Amino acid sequence: MSTDPTTARYSVEGLTALSESLLHEAGIEKAHARAMTARMIDGDLLGHRTHGLAFLPTYLDRIEGGHIGSGGELETLHDDGATAAWRANRLPGAWVMGEATDLLLDRITDRAVATVTVADCSHIGCLQSYLLPFTERGLLVTLTATNPGVASVAAPGGTRGVITSNPIAMGIPTRADPILIDQCTSVGSNALFEGYAVRGERLPGKWLVGADGIPTDDPTVLRADPPGTIQSLGQTDFGYKGFGFGLMSEALSIALPGYGRRSRPDRFGQGVFLQVLDPGRFAGSDTFLDEIDHLVGSVRDDPGAAGATIRLPGERALAARRQQIRDGVVIGAEVLARLTPRANRSSTPLPTPL
């Protein structure tokens, strides 16, 4: 048992029991609480601590504020077999994504492409966590999600946030570990810069733009009035390309599902685009895997620059997941501290470190 609060590890079972219990006691249906918990813990397992159980206190606050629903129904706007468009009326994002995953795994059995869009679900969390059920079956999957209530990224040359960090993810099966891409289209997420601001640190580079339009390494400009914005991927020289990718996400996950910035929503809903493709119904699964495995091999064969470690997207996350399933999940002391008062009022105690 480690008593160092920065490296203390907890069992998945103990964390799961606590999270499910706190969510259910806050009014969330058990099936919804299970899905939310599984995805948060998977975020921690994959090493994305900002997208793991760190969300639980926030989610509990949002449930109390009425921003996360439970008990309503998914509304179908369109369904032609290959493509479904849902309106989720602020149901828990992780549960809605589980329903969408089940639907797509069923629909893809007799076609090459199946697609679901979701309007107005609550926060879905770590995108990477939704890719494995598809890649494990040899399927290629694309996922993008956006929060229309947050506007922290300006057009290149602009000073006003018009989109946000708009992540795009893709799971690519290989004959070994899948490639699990999950990245925002700005240089970093809102949470990344909030972390720098909380710690009182400057950024390593001029990754933000002040409200005056001038690039800056000061993370507090995002909290200023008027606020600054986050640079698009590519930064000052090539940010128009990152902004282009952000617009792609916006078209797929806001305009297509039909829930967006025009309705001036609060900060707690998301739109989602999820599409699965079966390589077996294009040029064939073996051909697909031959090509991808060749690409993976050429990356592995690269000796690399001096001192550099070459990794494929998802490689570090999958290694962290295996290690933490075996040894227990590292949960930050500050997350436990935020959960302690709630656990003390709950029927389920805080888990003890392993």
Added chain:
Amino acid sequence: MSTDPTTARYSVEGLTALSESLLHEAGIEKAHARAMTARMIDGDLLGHRTHGLAFLPTYLDRIEGGHIGSGGELETLHDDGATAAWRANRLPGAWVMGEATDLLLDRITDRAVATVTVADCSHIGCLQSYLLPFTERGLLVTLTATNPGVASVAAPGGTRGVITSNPIAMGIPTRADPILIDQCTSVGSNALFEGYAVRGERLPGKWLVGADGIPTDDPTVLRADPPGTIQSLGQTDFGYKGFGFGLMSEALSIALPGYGRRSRPDRFGQGVFLQVLDPGRFAGSDTFLDEIDHLVGSVRDDPGAAGATIRLPGERALAARRQQIRDGVVIGAEVLARLTPRANRSSTPLPTPL
């Protein structure tokens, strides 16, 4: 009539007659020559001079070298109505893309999503030029294409090219001009850096990486032995994200169509992924356009940083297109010089400047 060779303008008709004639005389079927010509001239009209008639001398060389076919047939690997996978056996990319566009415009009439992949067609040219037939009908379109015979982009930390500049494009309809995104996933295209090398200039930033893995502003490293590589979008700090987008393109346009790096192809073929989505079969066309027009409006309302001009993707290209359709197409003197010997042997003369 301008006699300044840097601003001389030519009629679309004159350029079209010359290009179609030279291609046909080189052995390309008339329908193929028409498609190739239309797309090259559209590249010039949109202002992408590296992706316009500048390709014609290169294409003529490739035809002579047997790298561009004509007269063969498209082979269907899969077709379930919603999704078709073709092998194009090095048929002209522009003609194959025209066939794919016609197929998708037909197939999308009674479904929400329609997809075509193409293996082993010849070079398709300017991606942006293929988006308008879809956006003009209110359809959302995604296009990515890759050349598996070129490897100029390394994994982050790496020193060996494993993918190339892998462009991704999307056409987004609005109630006014469409948003036409077309961008590579590296900081720039191979042609951009070749231009700097030919002119003997240094780059404005360390956009390349030498074979030693060290970032550099020397464009000649791409020609060195061993060669350097192009940084992925996001450069040194965030290039892993640009490389992630490059891998997405690779999965969709090489592995899925089934024609790729594993077969060690020559430098003249491409794989393509083209998908069209009908917003009318998601949350509805009006809802889609309401959201996109709202986003466009919020970009237009931004006063911008001092001295900055804010543009949406495609805005400058569409303005150039309108102006050049009206006033004639600017063709570089060096392009005309390369075509002159061929025109002198041809039945169709070089057009005279307007």
